Amino acid sequence: MRQFNATVAINRAIAPDWMHMAFEWPSDLPAPKPGQFFTALPPVVELRAGTILRRPFAFAGFEEAQIEKDSSMLSRPAYAHSIYQVRGPGTRALASMQPGSSLDIIAPLGNAFPYPERGERAIIAGGGIGIGPMLFLAEQLGAGTYASSAILVLGFRSALLIPFSGSFSAAGLPSWKKLLEKAFFSTDDGSAGTPGTVRDALEALWLQASDLKGSGTKNLAQKKWHLYGCGPGPMLASLAQFAAQNHMHAHFSAEQWMACGVGACHGCVLPAASGGFLRVCADGPVFDARTINWEANVQ
Amino acid sequence: MKNPEQEQSKKNEILAGPPPSVLNLGYDLNLSVRIGSLIMPNPVGVASGTFGYGEEYDELVHIDALGALYTKAVTLEPREGNPPPRLVETPMGLINSIGLANPGVEKFLREKLPSLRTRLCPIIVNVAGSTEDDYIQVIERIEAHLASTDSGRPGIDGYEINVSCPNVQKGGMSFGIDPRLVERLTHSLRQKTSRPLIIKLSPNVTDIAEIARAAEAGGADAISCINTVVGMVIDTEKKKPAIAMGTGGLSGPAIRPIGVAATYKVGKAVRIPVIGLGGITNASDAIQYLLAGALAVQVGTALFSDPRAPLKVLDGIIEWMKRHSVHSVSDIRFMLR
Known part of the structure; x- marks a missing residue:
């Protein structure tokens, strides 16, 4: 994982209150895998909103960088893609960001979906x-x-x-x-x-x-x-x-309200099927369905 | 046989040296602060509960450059913590009710201490409990473990005693509101360790200065002030509290003026150092605490918006000291006009 300032490449609506965001991905950072997520710090655009936390979002796609044939120059950087719903002041602030602006990202975070087994x-x-x-x-x-x-x-x-x-x-x-x-x-x-x-x-x-x-x-x-x-x-x-x-x-x-995003604060837990709790950010966000007490989580 | 005191002072000499970023300033700046027998290389630590045991932030923060790392609370037995939701964001704040989720002292020593021993910054272990005996046993267990491991860094340079957690049913908070209990507990723990003993106080009391004096009388080396402020958010559509436990502890910039005022009051009431925390996001916030009487500060909730916040705060303090011709960070607490 790394904290970096990413240039926003795309930030446009794809459905009512849904946005597609793409940002430049550092060339020396491992590509995110399906299931992994990032956190972004919403810019301060609404003074009275008073949000302080980063917001977690799952990756929805990734485009590798393109490299010029006869040199090692990048002809196009890699892009990470995400889709998000505008739900409150934090995501509203994100939705107002213009392509070209800079966004504070920590990524990649959490685990990924395992591949299907043979057969x-x-x-x-x-x-x-x-x-x-x-x-x-x-x-x-x-x-x-x-x-x-x-x-x-x-x-x-x-x-x-x-x-x-x-x-x-x-x-x-x-x-x-x-x-x-x-x-x-x-x-x-x-x-x-x-x-x-x-x-x-x-x-x-x-x-x-x-x-x-x-x-x-x-x-x-x-x-x-x-x-x-x-x-x-x-x-x-x-x-x-x-x-x-x-x-x-x-x-x-899984999804849960999150603060640190790296496993330190134990804020984003879900009830484990075997008792106790698991952290969505660090033990997940991908869980074998049998390890979480989903029913208890809905109540 | 090694003399632990000599070891400690040798280590302190190393730690007291200026961090790399200060070496090239061409200024005679003294950023180190003394808490009991411990010299912290600079006044900016990371607050308990927001930084885990360090490993979680390894890839994001230059941990060795911190003034101190205050660990997540350690209790005698493992604790699972409270049911979710445990968090809710409030205007410029965050309410949490984690419930001291931690692996317990045995697992802490086995699994967390090895990585703490590799850190170059001072490590302060935050200790919590439900009864006086809980606190005593945690410290006894840690001291016995450190006495039996003879080589290298101890990985534990002091204790911060959490007598102020608002999120556990029994204990914690009940100690923190009663000066007699605070004095007795501090006195008991003082017999168990010569390492720095810091008592972390709750703002949820009538007179925080009285509790601070009790900790001083019991033999504390310093006071951390403040822990979180009890708060509540209600979801008006669901007509129920936003977090499962109903109420929780409010942190973040929303409580900073409360923390600064508490630091000011406590600083006037005791002769031991005060470590200020509560809503510190930038250097100016930290300097408010220092001017109010704190010798050192902790950055907590701000880590959740920017893991680089503590070291940005430190850089900003250095810049402020240069601008105001202050040579020793420990002088700032006497500068309030």
Whole structure:
């Protein structure tokens, strides 16, 4: 990890109250992995806001630097990407930053999603703003149709809130849009994809997979599922239950109010399944679903 | 046989030397401060509970350049801490209710002390407990361990006694509000160690000066002031407190004027040094504490916005001393007009 001042390259809306931020990544710093996060210090733009803490955000993508062919000069720096929701004074201040301005970053922080084991198919589930790290993971695992290995399932409150749609279609990384084209959706109001939650969409896919079992074709059932998730607390509690019922590996990226971001203050804990607490910033943010008491965390 | 006092004074000589950044100033600046038998190389430490046991910040902070590292609290038994949410941000502040989560003294000695021994800055172990006996046993255990390890740096240069944690049901705070208990506890601990003994006081009392005098009477080498201020935030939509424990400890710039006033009062009440903390974010904040009577300061919550804050504060103090023709940082406490 390192603290550095990064130049903001992109900071634009991709959905109502959702922003896509990209900043230059130091050439000598290891690239972030899906699941890892960074903290950013919001600039002081609202004098009366009075925020003092850094804000944690998951990486949603990474572009390697491009190097000139016949020299070792960089023709384009590396960029780290994130998507975030404007929720309060801190994120409002971040959203006001113009490309070219400088942002105080500490990165990369936390652990990353493990790769699926041999013979496992990655099922990547994201809910709301939690889709950020899942897009990054899906890109690395090559999510696509049934024929490829990983499947992306994304949940939103309504079709109107799906990013890069309508007036936001020009925003966002091309790779994200490709992933969205191949993703399964659920919406709370039924305006797109499976009506209901991400869990409902997964149940439907699971049922389909069971029906296809033994048919001999390349299908969902040929591989064991490895469930990856990020989203609101109730969604993760529900997905943990789904994974346990169907005996599948599951890894979720969790969220909690955070202060130091490096494991020192013990502020950002979640209840552990075995008793006690685990720190989201330093023990996670990615946890084997069985290690967290998700139900207790929702209450 | 090695003489521990000689060892200590030899180490103090090393620590008392100016940090590298000061060497080239061409100025005759004395940044060192004396707390009991310990000489800190400069007056800026990092506050207990905000810096873990150091390792967490290794990649972000030049730890050896700190005036002192005050560890996260150590208790006799391991503590899991309080249920989440443990934090809520407030205007220019932070409320926490961690509940002294720590591995306990045995695991501390086994797993945390080895890395502390490699540090060049003084290490002050923060000690907390529920009963007088808890505090005594932690210090006895640490002293016995240090006596049995004969080579190299002890890795522990003093103790800061937390009699003021607002976030544990029993103990801590209950000591910190009663001058007789503070004096008795300090006196008992004084028998157990010759290392510097610093009593960390709560602002949540009627007269902090009275508690400080009690600590001095009990044999304390210094007073840390202040611990967090009890605070509460209520989520009006959920109609429940924002943190699980209801109330917590408020820190950050929001409490700085409270800390400066407490330092001023305590500084007038006792002859032992005062270590000021509470909301220090920059050099000007720290100098307010020094002018109010503090010999040294601690930076805590500011680390959460900028891990470089403590060393920026130190640089700013040096710059201020040059501008005001102050040669010794320990003189600042007598300069308030």
